[in-house]
Amino acid sequence: MSLPESTRWDAVVVGSGFGGAMVAHRLIEAGARVLMIERGDWVERGDAAWRPEASLELTPHYAKDIPYRCERGAYDKTIGGYACVGGPSVFYGCVSFRFREQDFVGDPDVVADSGAAWPYRYDELEPHYAEAERLLGVSGDDAGDPTAPPRSGPYPQPPAPLAKISERISDAAGGLGLHPFRLPLAINYAEQGGRQACIGCRTCDTFACAIEAKNDVATRMIKPLMARGMALWTRTVATRLETDDAGRRITALHVVRRDGGEAVRVEADVFVVAAGALGTPHLLLASKLDEASPARAAVGRYLMRHDNAMVFGFYWSKPDQENRFHKQIAINDWYFGDPDGKDVAGLTKLGGVQQVMTPPKDLVKAHLPRGTKAMLGAFTQQLTGLLCIAEDQPRAANGVGVDWDVKDAYGLPQLVIDTGYSDRDARALRGLTRRAKRVLRRSGAWFFHTHAIKTFSHAVGTVRMGVDPATSPLDDGCRFRGVDNLWVTDGAALPMSAGVNPSLTIAANALRAADGIVAAQRGGA
Numbered sequence: 001m002s003l004p005e006s007t008r009w010d011a012v013v014v015g016s017g018f019g020g021a022m023v024a025h026r027l028i029e030a031g032a033r034v035l036m037i038e039r040g041d042w043v044e045r046g047d048a049a050w051r052p053e054a055s056l057e058l059t060p061h062y063a064k065d066i067p068y069r070c071e072r073g074a075y076d077k078t079i080g081g082y083a084c085v086g087g088p089s090v091f092y093g094c095v096s097f098r099f100r101e102q103d104f105v106g107d108p109d110v111v112a113d114s115g116a117a118w119p120y121r122y123d124e125l126e127p128h129y130a131e132a133e134r135l136l137g138v139s140g141d142d143a144g145d146p147t148a149p150p151r152s153g154p155y156p157q158p159p160a161p162l163a164k165i166s167e168r169i170s171d172a173a174g175g176l177g178l179h180p181f182r183l184p185l186a187i188n189y190a191e192q193g194g195r196q197a198c199i200g201c202r203t204c205d206t207f208a209c210a211i212e213a214k215n216d217v218a219t220r221m222i223k224p225l226m227a228r229g230m231a232l233w234t235r236t237v238a239t240r241l242e243t244d245d246a247g248r249r250i251t252a253l254h255v256v257r258r259d260g261g262e263a264v265r266v267e268a269d270v271f272v273v274a275a276g277a278l279g280t281p282h283l284l285l286a287s288k289l290d291e292a293s294p295a296r297a298a299v300g301r302y303l304m305r306h307d308n309a310m311v312f313g314f315y316w317s318k319p320d321q322e323n324r325f326h327k328q329i330a331i332n333d334w335y336f337g338d339p340d341g342k343d344v345a346g347l348t349k350l351g352g353v354q355q356v357m358t359p360p361k362d363l364v365k366a367h368l369p370r371g372t373k374a375m376l377g378a379f380t381q382q383l384t385g386l387l388c389i390a391e392d393q394p395r396a397a398n399g400v401g402v403d404w405d406v407k408d409a410y411g412l413p414q415l416v417i418d419t420g421y422s423d424r425d426a427r428a429l430r431g432l433t434r435r436a437k438r439v440l441r442r443s444g445a446w447f448f449h450t451h452a453i454k455t456f457s458h459a460v461g462t463v464r465m466g467v468d469p470a471t472s473p474l475d476d477g478c479r480f481r482g483v484d485n486l487w488v489t490d491g492a493a494l495p496m497s498a499g500v501n502p503s504l505t506i507a508a509n510a511l512r513a514a515d516g517i518v519a520a521q522r523g524g525a
Contacts, residue, residue, distance in 0.1 A: 009035045009231075011270040011517075012253050014238045014283065016040075017087025018507040019274035019490030021221040022132065026514035027270075028228050030521075035231045035266065036222075037238050037255055039063070039275075040083030043090050043218065049203070049210035052360060056082070056091040056206045057455075065258065066237070066408050066415075068278065073398075073419035075454050081279060085234060086218025088276075088457060089503065093205040093327055094185040094214055095354065096138045097500035098129050098508075100335065101149040106496055107349035107391075109424065114302065116394040116495040117467045119476035120512075122149055128508035133184075136507065137215040140184030147332045160189045160198070163326035165319050165384055169355055170329050172443035178333045183354060184504075185327075186215035195219075200324040202357050235259055237410045241271065241287040243483070248292075250486050256410050270517060274490040274510070277303065277459035278400060281492060282415045284463065284480075285402045292482040295473045301399035303417075304392045304461045304497040307425040308453035310356055311436040312385035313445025319384040320358045326384070329355040334435055335499055344431035351390040351428060351499030353436050358384050383449075386440060388432035391499040392425045394461055417456075460491040460502050477516035478509070489513045 010032035013020045020036060027034050040061055048054060056062055063083035070077055082088045101122040111117075130152050139157035142148040159182045162170065173180040191197045198213040212219045226232055233255070240254040242265070250271045256263045273280050281300040284290060290299035313319075320326055331353040338344050359380060398419040406414040421429075437448050466472025469481055478493050480486040489510040491502055498505070 007264060007266045009033050009266065009268040011035070011272065012037065012266055012268040013272045013274060014253070015087065015274035015276065015279065015490060016085050016222055016232070017089055017217055017274060017276065017490060018503055019493075019510040020087075020272065021217045021225065022135070022507050022510035023272050023274065023487070023489050023514040023517065024225055024230055025135070025221060026511060026518060028225055028230055030518045033229070035233065035268070037236050037253070038085050038232060038234050039066070039237045039258065040085060041234050042085045043208045045208060045210055045212055047210065049208045050201070054203070054207055066410070066412065068415045068417055069403070071416060071418040073417065073454065082276070084218070085222055085232070086216050089217040090208045091206050092216070092457070092503065094187050095501045096133065096136060096140070096184045096186045096504040098149055099498040099500065099505050100147045102336070103496065103498040109347060110349050110391055110393050110496070112393060114394040114396065115466070115468055115471040116302065116464065118495055119465055119467050125508050125512060126150065126152060128511040129504065131511055132504055132507040136186045136220055136504070137188060138184050138186050138504070139189055141182045142184065144179050144181035145330070145332055146179045147335045155184060157189060159185070159328070160187070160200070162328055163320070163324050164322055166326045166328040166355060168319070168443050169384075169439065173329070173331050173439050175442055176438060178331055178439070180329050180331050183328055183330045188213045188215055198325070202323065202325055202360065204325060205327065205357060237412075238275070238283055239263070239286065239410055239412055241283065241289060241486070243289075243292070248482070249484050270485055270487070270521065272487045272489055272517070274488070277462045277491040278415060278417070278456060280488055280490055281400050281462040282402065282412065286412050289480070289483065289486070293473050294469045294481055295471055298396070298464065298471050299473050300401055300462050301396045302394040302461045302464055302495075303398040303400060303419050303459065304394055305419070305456050305459040306351070306497055307390040307392045307421045307429040308458070309388050309429055309433055310385050310451045310453065311388060311433050311440065312383045312449045312451065313437070313440035313443070314379060314447050314449070315382050315384070315444055316446065318381045319444070320381075325357065327355050327357050331439065334432060338431065338435070341431060343434065344427065347424070347428055347431065349391055349428070349499065350432055351388065353432060354387045354389070356385045356387045386436040388429060388436050389499055389501070390425060390428040390432055391497050393422050394464070394496060395422065399462060458497065458502055460494040460497050463488045463492040464495040465493050466495050478513035479516070487513055487517055
């Protein structure tokens with residue numbers, strides 16, 4: 001019996017975040033009929049997005065009906081997954097960095113014996129970075145960045161004026177002989193296309209933008225893609241990729257609605273998995289596709305998510321007198337180490353430091369442990385801080401697997417996460433936090449609180465691309481080795497985490513991979 005027309009497509013994309021949206025954009029450009037599968041729903045905007053309970057992990061978009069078990073490395077033994085149209089971009093802090101030129105070569109101390117290797121260099125990705133910045137409407141100015149990579153043109157939009165507290169942090173860093181510069185941000189600072197300009201509120205990080213001035217993927221990419229003909233199935237869980245008898249081609253994707261209904265079998269010529277660095281290996285392992293890979297042992301391994309911590313300084317008077325958005329400054333002077341620092345002697349790669357906003361009082365009380373929430377909640381408005389992002393090592397011991405004895409509501413085996421940081425990672429982070437405190441102290445902070453981050457918001461690397469077919473499941477174009485018509489284009493594909501936010505690199509790499517997909521289809525491959 002022939003399948004209904006709605007279940008036969010040129011391409012099926014699993015996931016609506018950076019990796020999925022950029023591939024869909026290129027395929028739609030090429031005239032393909034594209035179906036996007038998203039297990040989450042649209043996020044409500046308007047006044048509801050300004051409420052304390054609208055922070056990501058307090059919303060239904062932190063989905064617990066597909067529970068992940070954590071052996072090591074998370075706040076809890078069981079965590080949910082991010083599920084919404086646009087993926088985590090809807091709740092992210094808009095920072096849109098390019099990886100540094102040297103990041104694509106890799107630091108030997110970080111890479112160690114992992115075999116991690118980029119299959120291309122920065123100059124090959126630069127045009128795709130430029131396109132991703134344009135598609136996402138990134139605002140910035142990296143003239144003062146001592147590690148800025150070459151670029152073919154300026155940022156699409158100039159940055160907004162600095163808040164007073166941002167000027168204060170910048171002056172403090174400059175007074176220490178450092179080189180503070182403007183964070184690149186995917187924020188709409190001028191009315192355009194019928195969209196309102198940013199009003200500078202402080203509910204940005206971990207919140208959806210109430211007025212859609214944040215250039216998240218749902219706003220900036222998914223809605224226009226649907227207007228151009230892309231089909232989107234929301235609240236739909238991908239459960240299994242089916243192969244032909246030889247195991248060399250995907251013949252169908254099996255999906256099921258989260259609100260009930262029978263499973264549907266969807267056919268296509270091209271299958272792209274971009275469900276995130278946790279969701280993507282979950283689907284591949286649940287489909288037993290690791291058995292088709294020459295890098296079978298690497299599928300789900302080499303998980304990275306940065307060794308992150310927020311350092312908050314306490315000030316006698318409220319540092320943010322304007323009560324406005326002030327995540328605006330970055331400091332990369334220690335990105336490639338600190339030759340004069342005895343505490344980080346021998347480390348040639350540390351990472352980046354970025355300004356973070358004074359957190360909302362109710363959010364602090366909702367997230368922090370009982371012992372600290374009362375103290376910090378009472379003095380929230382006396383805080384401002386810096387985020388330290390240390391590049392973490394890609395290690396085979398860190399990763400995900402599946403437990404076939406435990407099934408979720410949709411029949412998927414439970415994902416099991418087991419990850420930790422190396423001594424080298426911890427030493428790099430300690431070095432960054434000490435230096436961040438110097439900047440905050442110079443700006444007037446009297447004492448500090450360091451909050452370790454154990455979320456998976458920067459997770460990458462579980463189905464990495466690379467040069468060696470024995471240790472990298474993806475080839476240089478993000479095609480899954482061993483399966484001819486399957487690509488992975490999200491953070492799972494990145495072989496190293498660098499020391500900055502990965503979102504723009506995920507987007508640029510997805511555009512590059514999409515060019516290869518289009519070429520392969522036109523060539524009949």
